[in-house]
Every structure is written in structure tokens, then in C-alpha cells.
Amino acid sequence: TQLLEQSPQFLSIQEGENLTVYCNSSSVFSSLQWYRQEPGEGPVLLVTVVTGGEVKKLKRLTFQFGDARKDSSLHITAAQPGDTGLYLCAVTSGTYKYIFGTGTRLKVLA
């Protein structure tokens, strides 16, 4: 059983479209992180959310932490080909061990 389930698993959209990806769990977390990973590289941290209901914006990306701190969403407005990549959510457990979700692979077509 995965601690963090991400959906959808794959997403292919046209440039300019909007999209939302989700990270869900049955457990409560003190914080949650979103990463983007491009082919041949390691994941890069986009944002950390810590408060239930918190919304953070990073240019065209909007991140929300659920009120109960069990889930999170990432919304991209007007997607661009440069947004292509694997989007991962992660939480810390115990001794600041990171647990990653299953990932959403996004492809934005020009």
C-alpha cells in the first residue's frame, strides 16, 4: 500500500491548457513538498506547504494543502512545454526520512 497516491499517473495536454494533479493519503502530515524531475536529472524542490488550507503560488503554479493535512493539489495555469516532467509529492516521517509519492508524468505539447 502506497502512503502517498498521486493522480493522474500520466497527463498529456496542449500548450496553454490548465491542469491539476493530486497527492492523497489517509495519514496526516505536518508538511508536504512538491518536486519536479526532468529526464536525466534529480528531483528539484518546488515548494513546501505546512499549514492546513495553505495556498502557495509560484508563477503559474498554485499549490494547496488540504484542510486536514492529508492531501494536496498542484494546479498549473496555461501550461508550457517547459513544464514537462515528473511531478512528485513527498512527506517526512520519523527521523526526517522522505517518502515520495507515485508521481505524475506530465507532457505539454507545443
Added chain:
Amino acid sequence: EAGVAQSPRYKIIEKRQSVAFWCNPISGHATLYWYQQILGQGPKLLIQFQNNGVVDDSQLPKDRFSAERLKGVDSTLKIQPAKLEDSAVYLCASSLNPLAGDTQYFGPGTRLTVL
């Protein structure tokens, strides 16, 4: 500031052979992580070091995998003998102080193919 360095970037071996990966973390980062990322999945933590001590190795297959960080700086991860299912990207990451909320930074990874 230099990032996390890993080598080699790619490695192809036959099953039952041995392989070793090397990681040099960001200077001053006390915490070092090794992850295994199988194609299409998120990274899975194999082992976490704090300086030269192991903090968590609960998901490390200890019958075939070993890792060390002798001087609390760079680290090696070894697989002996390799199995087909070990084909994956092995990522190294480091963090200054995760308990203080510091970010972990990843290296580019080593892609291992076991034939």
C-alpha cells in the same frame, strides 16, 4: 556553490556482477541519502546517513546492498551480486539540517541496467 556529484552516470552490468556508485554531497551537508528510483515510480529511500552514522536503513536489501560514508563526506553504495530487478536510477541527495527544515538537494543520479 557546487551541487551533489554522482558517478558514474550510466552503468550496464550482467546479473550476479558487482557494482559501486559514488556520491559527493554539497560541502557542509551533514545528512546524505541514497534513493532507488525504478522507472515510472517515485524515489524510494534506501539509506540515510547523519555524518558518518546510519540513521535509517530499513529499506536497504542488506543481503546484497551496502553503503558507507566513512569520513562523513562522500559515500559509496555497492550492490553485490546484482539482480535484474536492481535496474533503476540511484539518486544521492544531501541536506544541511533536515530537522531545521532545510531542503534536500539531489544529484543527477546513476542509471543502472542489469542484463
